[in-house]
Amino acid sequence: MPYYQLSDSDTRFPDPQLAESDGLIAVGGDLNPERLINAYASGIFPWYSEDQPILWFSPNPRLILYPQKFKLSDSLRRIVKSKKFSIKMDTRFEEVIRSCSKAPRPDQDGTWITEDMVQAYIKLHKMGIAHSFEAYQKDSLVGGLYGISLGNAFFGESMFHSVANASKVAFHALVTFCNQNNFSFIDAQVPTEHLKSLGAEEVSRELFLELLDQCLGNKTKQGSWSHSAIET
Numbered sequence: 001m002p003y004y005q006l007s008d009s010d011t012r013f014p015d016p017q018l019a020e021s022d023g024l025i026a027v028g029g030d031l032n033p034e035r036l037i038n039a040y041a042s043g044i045f046p047w048y049s050e051d052q053p054i055l056w057f058s059p060n061p062r063l064i065l066y067p068q069k070f071k072l073s074d075s076l077r078r079i080v081k082s083k084k085f086s087i088k089m090d091t092r093f094e095e096v097i098r099s100c101s102k103a104p105r106p107d108q109d110g111t112w113i114t115e116d117m118v119q120a121y122i123k124l125h126k127m128g129i130a131h132s133f134e135a136y137q138k139d140s141l142v143g144g145l146y147g148i149s150l151g152n153a154f155f156g157e158s159m160f161h162s163v164a165n166a167s168k169v170a171f172h173a174l175v176t177f178c179n180q181n182n183f184s185f186i187d188a189q190v191p192t193e194h195l196k197s198l199g200a201e202e203v204s205r206e207l208f209l210e211l212l213d214q215c216l217g218n219k220t221k222q223g224s225w226s227h228s229a230i231e232t
Contacts, residue, residue, distance in 0.1 A: 003027055006056070011035040016058035016205065023059030023190075030054070031120035033127060039147050040155055041216060043209050045189065050114050060205035062189040063195060066177040071199040078166050080152045080172055085135040085142070087173040094118075096144040098130040100158035113158060113232045121157075124148065128223035133174045135166040143167040145174065147186075149217035149222075154178055155187040171198075176230050177191040184215045 004014045006029030025044055029035055039045060039056060048055040079085075081128040101113035114206065124130035129150070135143035143166020145159035154174065161167035178186060188195045191202055203211070 004166075006054075011038050011071040013039060013044055013056070016043045016209065017215040019058045019060065019205075023057040024037040024059050027053050029056075031116055031130075032111060033123050036124060036148075037150070038046075040150055041212075042206070043212050044160060045155065045157075046059075046117070047112055048114075049112055049221075051133070059190050061191065061202035062205055062208040063191045063200050063202055064208065064211070065175070065188055065195065065198065065200040066187040067175050067183055068197045069184065070175045071197070072172065076165070076168055076172060080169055085137060085163075085166055085169045086134065086187070087170065087230060088134045089173075089177075089224065089228060090125070090131055090224045091232075092134055092141055092144075093130065093132040093146065094122055095141055096134060096146050096160070097121055097158075099141070099144070099162075100146065103158070115181040121146065131178070131218070131225050133164075133170040135161075135170045137163060137166075143222060144170045150220055151212075152181075152183045152221075153187060153212060153215035154183055154186055156189070173230055177225075178229060181221060184218075185211060199219075201218065 002228055003020060003024050004026040006026050008030060011034050014025060016025055027204035029118045043057050044058045046054055047057050097118055101118060121130045130146060130148050132144055132146040142163040145167060148155040159167040188200050
């Protein structure tokens, strides 16, 4: 099935159910905030390398985590309780996304978080749509993750760590926040064994879109989350 060529002026997306077998649904367009928000609201996200045009995907199956089904291991529970790391939100978003762009990925050359992507998500952060969860040791940022929030869904994008377990503690903070604020699911996009071990599960694209539609009926928790409390 052919993919769709997006225009620069029309920010709408085709039906994600028409995606190719690898999830590719469209090519081109730009990364302006309106288009990115429309993409996530349609179950679509950008994923491409520096030497490629902008590629838009809606994979089938989709990996999601229902926050209440998160599997907290005994080892991670001990690390969280030890207070080895402190957690903040939305205080150093740009540093988080740039650190994610530099993090080594197994079996992957380079990064898909291009400079254009960095700038685009910084704009979404300033709009109160993109958020970061940050793990610190004293005043040093040593791990974190970022993603998009629409309705009561959180779309995870990437994470990094410079100290062992820091990103895991940041992810635990995200799950805790989602549980405390009645988020329906965390979108993990494509299946990985690590996230499955934490309780994430594969769902069909059709079910994902149904769940997403329900989530978008809820008010987006827009704005900075820097003063929100996480009860661990």
